[in-house]
Amino acid sequence: MRTAVISFPASNCDRDAYTALHQVTGQEPVMIWHRETEIPANVDFVVVPGGFSYGDYLRSGAIAARSPIVRDLIQKAGKGLTVAGFCNGFQVLTEAGLLPGALMRNDKLKFVCKPQSLSIVNGKSRFTSAYNGQKNVVYPVAHHDGNYFADKKTLDKLEKNGQVIFKYDENINGSARNIAGITNDAGNVLGMMPHPERAVDPLHGGTDGIKLFQSVLDAAL
């Protein structure tokens, strides 16, 4: 599987994503600079990494969502390319309109960083199939704007369609219905606030993240 990571100015988890993808796929991911206009055609999986793209100015993810490479990302995602956005990447994907809803400031108005237990709500998605029925995972969270919001109709639809992939086991940021990660309608685009790429090594304190990447790899084969 060919993977790629997009770097915006002040993406800061691009190296973390690179390292995790390299470890799981055994191949070096392609690093794509935000000013490039095209995702290489042979890429199967794109990660939009965490960080503070454009310093979170305007709104988290808002400026990155209008960068040249995201235009192509929107197009290719529409044609079925697998995309995952972690943390700031989730914010970029909502701002780009690839995922519904928005991420507001945490309800306690503070940055929160801790290992967080999540429930896998949909274990059959392209991003969770390798968990094989496992109900809970622990991934680190580290964000200031992770308070997921969407109107009731959207939330009902997300839940009904199995688009809610992860929920927090305790509400850490005010997110509607404890939502931590969702996919689009088609199921090929994932956005989530927690960091599975920082849970792929026993020295990270846990390896629950590996199977998320493994699921994508399995689906591509």
Added chain:
Amino acid sequence: MSKKIKITPEIVKEHGLSEEEYQIILDRLGREPNINELGIFSVMWSEHCSYKSSRRHLGKFLTKGKRVIQGPGENAGVIDIGDNDAIIFKMESHNHPSYIEPYQGAATGVGGIMRDVFTMGARPIANMNALRFGEISHPKTKSLLSGVVAGIGGYGNCVGVPTVGGETNFHKGYNGNILVNAMCVGLAHQDKVFYSAAKGVGNPIFYVGSKTGRDGIHGATMASAEFDDDSEEKRPTVQVGDPFTEKLLIEACLELMATDAIIAIQDMGAAGLTSSSIEMADKGGVGIKMNLDKVPQRETNMTPYEMMLSESQERMLMVLVPGKEHLALEIFQKWELDVAEVGVTTDTGRLVLTHKRKTVCDIPIAPLADDAPNLDRPHTKTPERPVLSADEARAPDNYNDALNTLITCPDMASKRWIWEQYDRHVMADTVDSSQSGGDAAIVRIHGSNKAVAITTDCTPRYCYADPYEGGKQVVAETWRNLTCTGATPIAITDCLNFGNPERPDIMGQFVGCVEGMNEACRAFDYPVVSGNVSLYNETNGVAIPPTPAVGGVGLIDDLDVFTTITGAQEGDTLVLIGETQGWLGSSLYGREILGHERADDAPVYAPPPVDLAVEKTNGDYVRSLIKNRRVKAVHDLSDGGLAMSAAEMCFAAGIGAELKAAPSGVTLQGWLFGEDQARYLLAVDENSVNPVVSTAQAKGIPAQIVGKVGGAQLKAAGAFDVNLSDLKSANERVLPDLMKSKA
């Protein structure tokens, strides 16, 4: 314009220059300086930039060692950790700005220390801090704490460097002067370390980073004066940081450093363009000519004086190899940063500045550094303190209550409220951080199986009572903390925070602490490679307790073998290494239970003495046990003694423990709460108990079985018996409750 300002004695005084200092300027110039020149001399000779009160004492420090590549005198210290890897680190204060504007003061403190590290070619891999606030009931403490923590997090999180550890104390001695000391650790290749000496004539000087504005003018001078009731008026001199620009600057500088375009590079920190250009020229033995019209400016009509003294953040100055200018232009434009050729190195030995086609400054560079005042301030030794007698070191009325009081005092309280606001995992190499409550953070060297252990420490209580013993203890505690992970301690950085050095008693504290620290550095072969001095931490004549914070760095050469505070299991035996006499003078128990600091004129008792030879023997032994995989968890004994150390180890494991009764000759309170030095608590499994204890005894190292891990209670025979989870929730509640309270 500048030329029209007449230099009066009042203006000289406003610039913090003494009459003698001004006379030296007149002698060196052979004429009266203009306002720009006066401003430049003033900041270069400020306490902050010239270290005029401290320089002769800092010279005594051990600064060399077999792993030292660069000691003090550059932007940061550089040590060799093998495999062509170098660790570059430094700690620095941002005390005065953080008191006036806590968010920006702390944020720019973090930004500044990271620039010191990446200026030298290192990618920052970890941030640490050492924070001191006033007493928790003081009306300003809450807002200062929340502002400082948000500022540290706001900057470090955005730049994407994990904040992995630190320490936070609360004491009335900091009511009027908080301390914000930030440390950064970076990783470089040994053959790609960059220095600030601007060697060679005719080389282009480039300015990169943010534009210059009017913020922070005379910040260095502010940091060289006491506060009074009007200090709030100094708010405009606090700089404003932009971590987004810093992140771009890191990436752009590292990208340019990978080429061969840079001769010298220096960040613009205190005293901005002035100190960066003068330091580079002075070290390189050259002159500098700059055209200030070329300096990227954020505001209109800036004067030369403002441009030279501005402390706008996220700026760098560099000297490039002629012909390589295009590389800098391309890379900085890619990262959307300002870049401008502002000058050239010359053979005149002078700093010449032009502005609007006029020469606005023309002064020799050598006197700015060579003739900087180097004062021998009078200092008086801190009086010797009595040893707390056995009678006065009374037992608590109730041991359960005493345990609870200690574990919930602000200094011992869980700092989760603080560190959950810091991204501790970004870069995905954090192995251990504040989260575990352990002795030192552990950060892996990316792509390897090595790691650095990092700690920050200081016990101002001891330094106040006895600066010399306290100074020794600070260094010893960092060495002990690193040892607890199995790391080999390598070197330290320091941040020496004191009151007004013009007072002989304060200067005596400074000299005493430095001498004690140096003694310990030499005993451990543990050199000082960088540091910073912050004086005048005084408000209305009340000085802070002497606070020489130390950041220690050690190397774990194999991540298959290390320990943390976590890992004790049901049934493990607790072994105490080191001798316990039950020292309670200047202890946490003395302060919190015996009320030793309650009255202003309360007697001060001698702190625990530090036997450096014993420290070394005990520490080396513990490290060997870790290397031989004989221990499951390790924690040093410090504030609150055995009881606190055991409680923290139990918190980390989520299991209780039972401690044995005091050995004969030691009081129960001294046994549980005494702060004798050179001690470690180990959790050891059954099979290792005998080898651990008997080998120690064969080497003459005190080692005794002091209890067992297990159950839901934390017990000590004849003393306390409390539910561990109740104790932990009490410990966890302190800061959240404080921050929620309305007062």
